[in-house]
Structures are given as C-alpha cells and as structure tokens.
Amino acid sequence: MRDIVILGIESSCDETAAAVVRNGREVLSNVINSQIETHTVYGGVVPEIASRKHIEAIVQVVRQALSEADRRIEDIDAVAVTYGPGLVGPLLVGVSYAKAFAYGCAKPLIAVHHIEGHIAANYIEYKELEPPFMCLVVSGGHTHLVNVRDYGDYEILGRTMDDAAGEAYDKVARAIGLGYPGGPKIDRAAREGNPEAIAFPRAHVDGEEYDFSFSGLKSAVLNYLNSCEMRGEAVNTADVAASFQAAVVDVLVGNSMKAAERSGAVRFALAGGVASNTALREAMKKACGDRGIDFYRPSPILCTDNGAMIAGAAYYEYIKGRFADIRLNAVPNLKLELTTPNAGLLT
Numbered sequence: 001m002r003d004i005v006i007l008g009i010e011s012s013c014d015e016t017a018a019a020v021v022r023n024g025r026e027v028l029s030n031v032i033n034s035q036i037e038t039h040t041v042y043g044g045v046v047p048e049i050a051s052r053k054h055i056e057a058i059v060q061v062v063r064q065a066l067s068e069a070d071r072r073i074e075d076i077d078a079v080a081v082t083y084g085p086g087l088v089g090p091l092l093v094g095v096s097y098a099k100a101f102a103y104g105c106a107k108p109l110i111a112v113h114h115i116e117g118h119i120a121a122n123y124i125e126y127k128e129l130e131p132p133f134m135c136l137v138v139s140g141g142h143t144h145l146v147n148v149r150d151y152g153d154y155e156i157l158g159r160t161m162d163d164a165a166g167e168a169y170d171k172v173a174r175a176i177g178l179g180y181p182g183g184p185k186i187d188r189a190a191r192e193g194n195p196e197a198i199a200f201p202r203a204h205v206d207g208e209e210y211d212f213s214f215s216g217l218k219s220a221v222l223n224y225l226n227s228c229e230m231r232g233e234a235v236n237t238a239d240v241a242a243s244f245q246a247a248v249v250d251v252l253v254g255n256s257m258k259a260a261e262r263s264g265a266v267r268f269a270l271a272g273g274v275a276s277n278t279a280l281r282e283a284m285k286k287a288c289g290d291r292g293i294d295f296y297r298p299s300p301i302l303c304t305d306n307g308a309m310i311a312g313a314a315y316y317e318y319i320k321g322r323f324a325d326i327r328l329n330a331v332p333n334l335k336l337e338l339t340t341p342n343a344g345l346l347t
C-alpha cells in the first residue's frame with residue numbers, strides 16, 4: 001500500500017498543535033505552541049483567552065508543521081482535527097481551520113476524539129503495538145480506564161466520578177502554592193518529600209470498583225493545610241506533594257491492575273498529560289512487571305496534547321475510508337463510546 005500522510009490539528013485546550021504523520025506511526029513533524037505562560041498568571045486556563053491565542057497561532061503552527069516535515073499541501077492525504085471533548089471556543093478554532101483547509105485544498109477531513117488521540121500516542125511510540133490492550137487515560141479533563149478492543153472500538157471500564165486526575169494535581173498545586181500547571185510541579189516537589197508523611201485517603205467508589213474519585217482527596221489536602229495553619233505549624237510542601245501523589249498513584253494503579261487481572265489483559269498502556277508523571281510511570285511499570293503484563297507509555301512529548309496523536313488516530317479512520325464532511329461541529333462534552341461523524345466512503 002502507498003504511504004498515507006496526514007496533517008493532524010489539535011486545539012482543544014491550551015496547546016495549538018499541528019503535526020504531519022506517515023502511516024499513523026511515523027512522525028515527520030510535531031509542532032506544539034503552548035499557551036502555558038499566558039495562563040499561568042491566572043492560575044489556570046482562561047477559555048476566552050485560549051480561543052484568541054489559538055486564532056493567532058494556528059496558521060503559523062500548521063505552516064511550520066508542513067515545512068518541518070518537508071511536505072507541501074499537495075503531499076497531504078487528509079487533514080484530521082480534534083472535534084471534542086474540550087473547551088468549545090478552542091475546539092472551534094481547530095475545527096473551523098481544518099474544515100477550511102480541507103475544503104480549500106480539496107482534501108478529505110477526519111474528525112478525531114481527543115481521548116482516542118491520546119491512546120494513539122502509544123502507536124507512535126511503539127510501532128509494534130496493536131489492540132487489544134488496556135489503557136489508563138489520565139489528563140487534565142479525563143480519567144478513563146479503557147479496554148481498547150480494536151482500532152476505534154473502546155469499552156470504558158472505569159471513569160472519574162468527579163475531578164480528573166490532572167485536575168486534582170492542578171488544584172492541590174494551587175493550594176500548596178506551587179502554581180499552574182500543577183502536575184509537573186507536584187511531580188518535581190514530590191521527589192524531595194516523604195510519600196508516607198501524611199496518610200491521605202485512597203477513595204473507592206461503592207459498587208463501581210474501577211471508577212475513581214479525587215475530590216475527597218483534594219478536600220483532605222485542603223483540610224490538612226487548614227489544620228496546620230490553625231495550629232501555627234509550618235507546612236512541608238514536599239511532603240504534602242509526595243503524600244498526595246502517593247494517594248493518586250495508589251488508586252490509579254490499584255484499579256488498573258484489578259481490571260487488567262480480571263480481564264486477563266496482557267498489555268497495558270498509559271496515555272494523557274498525567275502519564276508523564278514519574279511516580280505513576282514507575283509504579284505502573286512495576287505493577288505490570290509483577291503480573292507479567294507488557295507495559296507501554298508514550299514519551300512525555302506525546303503524552304501532552306499534540307497533533308501527532310491526532311494524525312495517528314485519524315490514520316485508522318482513513319484506511320477504513322471514513323471521513324467527516326463540512327458540517328462537522330465541535331462537541332465539547334463528547335463521549336468516547338460515541339461513533340465518530342466520519343461516515344461512509346469518500347467518493
């Protein structure tokens with residue numbers, strides 16, 4: 001079969017990203033324009049500002065992705081874009097741009113689910129990896145334990161009942177004065193702390209043993225900080241970070257391994273921004289190793305939001321001949337179980 005080269009565009013949150021990927025797995029370019037510095041002063045992503053920043057950046061980011069890949073528009077077989085879930089304004093920038101690009105250059109358009117993109121980052125990192133496998137997707141907006149039955153065929157085994165794992169990291173980081181984005185900062189601070197210093201709760205959801213809940217843990221950290229303040233005791237930030245992280249990692253690994261053992265999974269993958277977390281990667285690697293399960297995790301550059309994962313996921317739609325049309329819209333609360341708007345064969 002001839003090579004299929006896809007341009008992938010991602011703008012669901014605070015990264016304007018575009019990448020060119022060959023045959024779903026070979027990254028020819030991967031340009032990420034992060035807005036982190038802009039949002040840091042506000043302590044989190046401001047959707048309206050994010051939308052404007054995407055508009056400012058997207059043309060240049062796509063141009064750079066094509067030029068770094070040494071490809072012209074004519075060399076591209078399809079343009080793929082994240083259409084949900086995410087922030088509606090930021091999503092609309094990417095979707096509108098991709099639709100205009102596809103229409104103007106007469107290229108097929110492929111709609112990609114953001115979580116499906118995160119999962120596909122593993123295909124880029126591991127050229128030999130194929131479904132079925134189990135995947136824990138942990139990001140700023142999502143915590144999903146997914147049975148990847150086939151390309152585009154997902155069974156959700158567990159999800160968060162409240163905060164996403166990354167959201168909990170970001171909120172706790174703010175509370176202990178580490179600032180935004182919290183995940184990497186807690187990860188770093190925790191290396192200097194004692195994970196057993198404070199016994200934070202490991203929440204389990206009654207009756208739904210693979211589900212997660214992080215809001216109680218977040219409250220426990222806030223209560224701990226308040227009680228220290230009331231007693232006039234100094235807070236050891238590194239110990240709080242390490243103890244909080246240990247509680248998150250315990251629950252993520254515990255539920256994941258329970259699900260993997262019961263379903264007889266032989267392959268387990270991490271995905272999403274929190275998959276960069278050092279403690280989570282180490283604990284999951286060990287837990288999988290102890291059970292004889294092969295462990296996969298993308299490089300940090302592929303864990304964070306990027307266009308390569310979107311182009312990677314789109315490839316499997318392309319080979320099935322499934323494309324979106326010009327009516328494609330952003331879907332901020334898109335579910336993973338829903339079928340994509342890529343329909344039928346392009347004629």
Ligand code: KG4
Binds near residue numbers: 140141187273303
């Ligand atoms: O996947 P992502 O880039 O965007 C979303 O789709 O949400 O994930 C961003 C999230 C943020 O909450 C960030 O704090 C978290 O991933 N994160 C981390 C680490 N790096 C990023 N959390 C824990 N440890 C890290 N090293």
Ligand code: ZN
Binds near residue numbers: 114118140273304305
């Ligand atoms: Zn993401």
